[in-house]
Amino acid sequence: MxxxxxxxxxxxxxxxxxxxxxxxxxxxxxxxxxxxxxxxxxxxxxxxxxxxxxxxxxxxxxxxxxxxxxxxxxxxxxxxxxxxxxxVVDEESIEEIGTLIREGESIEEATAAIQKKTKLPTDLIKYIARSKITA
Structure with a gap:
């Protein structure tokens, strides 16, 4: 992204x-x-x-x-x-967000997990997670 x-x-x-x-x-x-x-x-x-x-x-x-x-x-x-x-938000982070969502994590849980690993802003992680849910 x-x-x-x-x-x-x-x-x-x-x-x-x-x-x-x-x-x-x-x-x-x-x-x-x-x-x-x-x-x-x-x-x-x-x-x-x-x-x-x-x-x-x-x-x-x-x-x-x-x-x-x-x-x-x-x-x-x-x-x-x-x-x-x-x-550029690396593809690895985007895929990891998608994986967490597919595994049943809530958006809040996925956001917390990803934020620990990356410096991505919370709102951006949530936006990507929502787009993965609707995709």
């Missing part, structure tokens, strides 16, 4: 329309979210750092929900954007 890291609002216009997962590493305004959705019509998730997540308006949260876009809280620890513009 690749997550496109966006460091500033100036980068939004240059993002590929095919992007499905985006991490906003800056404090986004409502207009920034609207621009992002306009540029990336296939968007499924937007991840923002915890400090920014708390300041998002209720209106934009509801708007994203109505658009079918999942808002995730989390960081991309250790990612260097100057090396790669994508943060």
């Amino acid at each position: 690749k997550i496109r890291v966006v460091s500033s609002k100036d980068e939004i216009s240059g993002i590929s329309p095919k992007e499905r997962n985006v991490h906003l590493a800056f404090r986004p305004s409502n207009v920034d979210f609207l621009d992002l959705i306009r540029v990336c019509p296939r968007l499924r998730t937007i991840q923002v750092p915890p400090s920014y997540h708390k300041t998002l308006s209720r209106a934009i949260r509801l708007f994203l929900e109505m658009q079918g876009i999942t808002l995730l809280e989390g960081d991309v620890w250790g990612h260097r954007k100057d090396i790669d513009e994508y943060y």
Whole structure:
């Protein structure tokens, strides 16, 4: 799973329309979210750092929900954007989440187990687990 890291609002216009997962590493305004959705019509998730997540308006949260876009809280620890513009969740972690879910673990139990092994944000693990349940 690749997550496109966006460091500033100036980068939004240059993002590929095919992007499905985006991490906003800056404090986004409502207009920034609207621009992002306009540029990336296939968007499924937007991840923002915890400090920014708390300041998002209720209106934009509801708007994203109505658009079918999942808002995730989390960081991309250790990612260097100057090396790669994508943060990659390795396939091993995704498969392990899927295995735990298939074995009957609850989403909460799977999240706790995976978080002990990786630095993945809780919301991202839960999102992947839910997608494995519906797949």
